[in-house]
Amino acid sequence: MPTNLPAEAKKKWNEAFLARNPRKKLQCLQEFLSLVPKHKGTEKLRAQVKTKIATLRREIQDKKRRKGKVHRKFFIEKEGASQIVILGQTNTGRSSLLAAMTNANVEISDYAFTTREPVPGMLPFEDLQFQIIEAPALIEGASEGKAWGQQTLALARNADGLILLVDLSKDPCHQLNLLLDELEKARILTRKPNASVEINRTHIGVGLRILVMGSLVGCTLRDVERLLKSYKIRNAVVKLNGRATLDDVEDSIFESSVFRPAIIVASKLDVKRAPERLKELESCVNDRFKIVAVPSIDKSGGEQLGEELFKSLGIIRVYTKQPNRKESSPDPFIIRKNSTVAELAQQIHSDFARRSSYARVWSKRLPFSPRKVGLSFVLADKDVVEMHVR
Numbered sequence: 001m002p003t004n005l006p007a008e009a010k011k012k013w014n015e016a017f018l019a020r021n022p023r024k025k026l027q028c029l030q031e032f033l034s035l036v037p038k039h040k041g042t043e044k045l046r047a048q049v050k051t052k053i054a055t056l057r058r059e060i061q062d063k064k065r066r067k068g069k070v071h072r073k074f075f076i077e078k079e080g081a082s083q084i085v086i087l088g089q090t091n092t093g094r095s096s097l098l099a100a101m102t103n104a105n106v107e108i109s110d111y112a113f114t115t116r117e118p119v120p121g122m123l124p125f126e127d128l129q130f131q132i133i134e135a136p137a138l139i140e141g142a143s144e145g146k147a148w149g150q151q152t153l154a155l156a157r158n159a160d161g162l163i164l165l166v167d168l169s170k171d172p173c174h175q176l177n178l179l180l181d182e183l184e185k186a187r188i189l190t191r192k193p194n195a196s197v198e199i200n201r202t203h204i205g206v207g208l209r210i211l212v213m214g215s216l217v218g219c220t221l222r223d224v225e226r227l228l229k230s231y232k233i234r235n236a237v238v239k240l241n242g243r244a245t246l247d248d249v250e251d252s253i254f255e256s257s258v259f260r261p262a263i264i265v266a267s268k269l270d271v272k273r274a275p276e277r278l279k280e281l282e283s284c285v286n287d288r289f290k291i292v293a294v295p296s297i298d299k300s301g302g303e304q305l306g307e308e309l310f311k312s313l314g315i316i317r318v319y320t321k322q323p324n325r326k327e328s329s330p331d332p333f334i335i336r337k338n339s340t341v342a343e344l345a346q347q348i349h350s351d352f353a354r355r356s357s358y359a360r361v362w363s364k365r366l367p368f369s370p371r372k373v374g375l376s377f378v379l380a381d382k383d384v385v386e387m388h389v390r
Ligand SMILES: Nc1nc2c(ncn2[C@@H]2O[C@H](COP(=O)(O)OP(=O)(O)OP(=O)(O)O)[C@@H](O)[C@H]2O)c(=O)[nH]1
Pocket: 088, 089, 090, 091, 092, 093, 094, 095, 096, 097, 107, 108, 109, 110, 111, 112, 113, 114, 115, 116, 136, 137, 267, 268, 269, 270, 271, 295, 296, 297
C-alpha cells in the first residue's frame, strides 16, 4: 500500500539514515515519525520505525551500562557449505538436537535459558558439512529487543537457513506461530517473496545504478528513479529481482526484508501425546514447511536432517575439473539451484567469467558425457564442469 509521505518526512528519513551518532539518529527517527501521516498505508512503517526507536534507545542505555563489563559473543564466522540457525523457545531441546547431530559440546539441562550465547557444531552430509548454530531461546517480544532478541534475530538474518524447533510436549502451533511472528516483525521472511530489492547506498557520486534482473510491475524505471530521488537517494546501486512493484522499492528504503529458507524439526517424540501433537502441527503447517521428526537422542536422524536442509536451501554442488586433468576437484563448489555455467565462472573469479567461452559437462542426467555446452547452460547437483577460456 502506498505511504504517500510528505517531502519533509522523506528528507528527515534521509537525515536519519546518514546520521552516524546514535543519539542524533534517534532524534531524527523521532522527528520522522511525527511527520508520518497516520493512515492504513503507513501502519506497517510506523510500527517498524517505533521498533527501531525502541531498539536504538535500548542500545544507547546498554552501552552506558555495559562500560567495562564483558560482552556476549554473538557473531559466528561461517564455516562449511551453509550456516543454519536453530530457533526455538527455551527448553524445547535445541541443545539436545545440536548435541545429537553434531560434534558440539553443549550444556543440556531442564533449567530454562541454559544457552545464552550461540553455540556452533558441524553436521556432515555426504561430502558436505553444515554449520548448525543453537541460538539462545526466542521469547515473545524478541523482535522488540527482549532477552537479547535483537541479537538472536540478527543471527537468523545472517544465516543461510533456519531450523524452527517445535517441542511436542507443549502446544506445537502456538510455538510455531510465536517464532513466525517474531521473524516477520524482524523482516525475516520464510516464504520466498515475489520480489527482492537491494539498495546499496554509496556516499560518493556514482549516481543511481538500477539493475533490473527480473521485471517491474505497474511502474517504469523512471518511476523507481523518481521515488528514490524523492528520498534524496542519489548515489546507490539498486538491484531488483523477481517481479518488483514500486511498493517493494519503497519498503526496502526503510529496511530490506531477507528470505531465509526454513524447515521445522519436531522434538520430544517420546512424550505421551507426541503423535497427536505432531498431527496438530502438520495441520497448522499445511505443507508450508517440511517437518522433520527425528528423535534427538538418535544419531541416525542426522542423515535425514542433512538431506532436508540440503533440499530446503536451494543449493547444488558442482565439481570443477582442469582441462588437462583426469580427476575433478574433490571439494564441490556450492552454487544456487538453476545457476548457469556463466554464474559458476563468476563465482570462481570475475576475470575468469569474462574470459570463459564454453564448458564440458559430465553428468548422469545427460544422454552422453561429456557434453559441450554454452555459458547459459543450467547446471544441476553433482555435475562435473570443465571450463574453457578464450
Ligand atoms: N523426553 C524428552 N526430553 C527431552 C528430549 N530432548 C530434550 N529433552 C529434555 O528437555 C530439556 C531441555 O533440553 P535442552 O536441549 O537443554 O533445551 P534447550 O532448548 O537447549 O533449552 P535452553 O538452552 O535452556 O533454552 C532437558 O531436560 C532435556 O533432557 C527428548 O527428545 N525427549
